[in-house]
Amino acid sequence: MNKTEERVKTPVICFDNVSKSYGDKQVLGQFHLSVRKGEFLTVIGPSGCGKTTMLKMINGLTEPDSGSVWVRGVDVAHTDKIALRRDIGYVIQYVGLFPHMTVRQNIAYVPTLLNKKNKQRTARAVEHLVSCMELDAGLLERYPSELSGGQQQRVGIARALAAGADILLLDEPLGAVDGVTRRKLQEELRRLHKELGITAVFITHDFHEALTLGTRVVVMNEGTIVQDGAPKEIVEKPGSAFVSSLVEQMKAGYKFG
Numbered sequence: 001m002n003k004t005e006e007r008v009k010t011p012v013i014c015f016d017n018v019s020k021s022y023g024d025k026q027v028l029g030q031f032h033l034s035v036r037k038g039e040f041l042t043v044i045g046p047s048g049c050g051k052t053t054m055l056k057m058i059n060g061l062t063e064p065d066s067g068s069v070w071v072r073g074v075d076v077a078h079t080d081k082i083a084l085r086r087d088i089g090y091v092i093q094y095v096g097l098f099p100h101m102t103v104r105q106n107i108a109y110v111p112t113l114l115n116k117k118n119k120q121r122t123a124r125a126v127e128h129l130v131s132c133m134e135l136d137a138g139l140l141e142r143y144p145s146e147l148s149g150g151q152q153q154r155v156g157i158a159r160a161l162a163a164g165a166d167i168l169l170l171d172e173p174l175g176a177v178d179g180v181t182r183r184k185l186q187e188e189l190r191r192l193h194k195e196l197g198i199t200a201v202f203i204t205h206d207f208h209e210a211l212t213l214g215t216r217v218v219v220m221n222e223g224t225i226v227q228d229g230a231p232k233e234i235v236e237k238p239g240s241a242f243v244s245s246l247v248e249q250m251k252a253g254y255k256f257g
């Protein structure tokens with residue numbers, strides 16, 4: 001394989017026969033998934049089907065009982081989890097910003113750790129992300145409690161990108177954001193994905209969001225993948241009654257979950 005082939009063919013994230021149970025409840029069973037560089041993978045499925053469990057295995061917050069998860073060609077089980085998490089952006093529904101730090105300090109948190117000697121570089125990175133996320137510079141000195149939910153979510157995404165991560169994991173990041181702001185943030189995420197060429201795994205309960213944001217959509221149910229394909233393919237050729245019902249519900253304006 002030449003370099004280009006290797007980049008295209010070697011998955012950035014790979015689940016190889018992963019299973020996970022809590023007590024006697026199996027949450028993931030013989031789970032296989034490969035995500036290639038630059039994909040925007042959206043994941044949808046009913047509450048409790050294992051989406052968050054799957055996502056947290058990518059940054060080592062949860063470990064498989066059997067099978068393995070590979071990130072950039074390295075088995076997560078045998079890697080330094082702290083270093084791994086520093087290299088992977090992670091955005092969750094209720095952001096988890098550091099409440100005692102200003103917006104600027106939140107976004108600069110990881111770059112400050114990484115560029116101890118080059119404060120200017122960190123300052124430049126923060127300014128750039130603030131403008132990318134269309135955050136008003138006047139918000140930089142505020143604390144998270146002084147921001148709206150949508151603004152906090154923008155700061156969360158900026159913070160996740162600030163360390164220069166090329167993988168972004170998003171667990172229902174827009175779940176608590178109202179309709180208009182949500183659509184704006186979707187637009188910004190799409191643009192950022194294009195501009196930065198990052199690989200994104202995005203969990204949502206909103207099938208329409210999954211179809212419009214994803215370059216590829218994974219539908220999960222009860223710990224397995226029931227369909228995996230391009231958005232158009234999922235809508236035009238649902239592979240099961242389960243996926244058909246999702247498509248019908250979406251057409252009727254119903255939000256999943």
Ligand SMILES: Nc1ncnc2c1ncn2[C@@H]1O[C@H](COP(=O)(O)OP(=O)(O)OP(=O)(O)O)[C@@H](O)[C@H]1O
Nearest residue numbers: 022025027045046047048049050051052053054257
């Ligand atoms: N630490 C844990 N201990 C015990 N059970 C857990 C733990 N984490 C998750 N579970 C269980 O595993 C199952 C899958 O949880 P997970 O969070 O992956 O679901 P999900 O698909 O993300 O659901 P939701 O859409 O509601 O966020 C659920 O039944 C949940 O209760």
Ligand SMILES: [Mg+2]
Nearest residue numbers: 051052053171
């Ligand atoms: Mg979840």
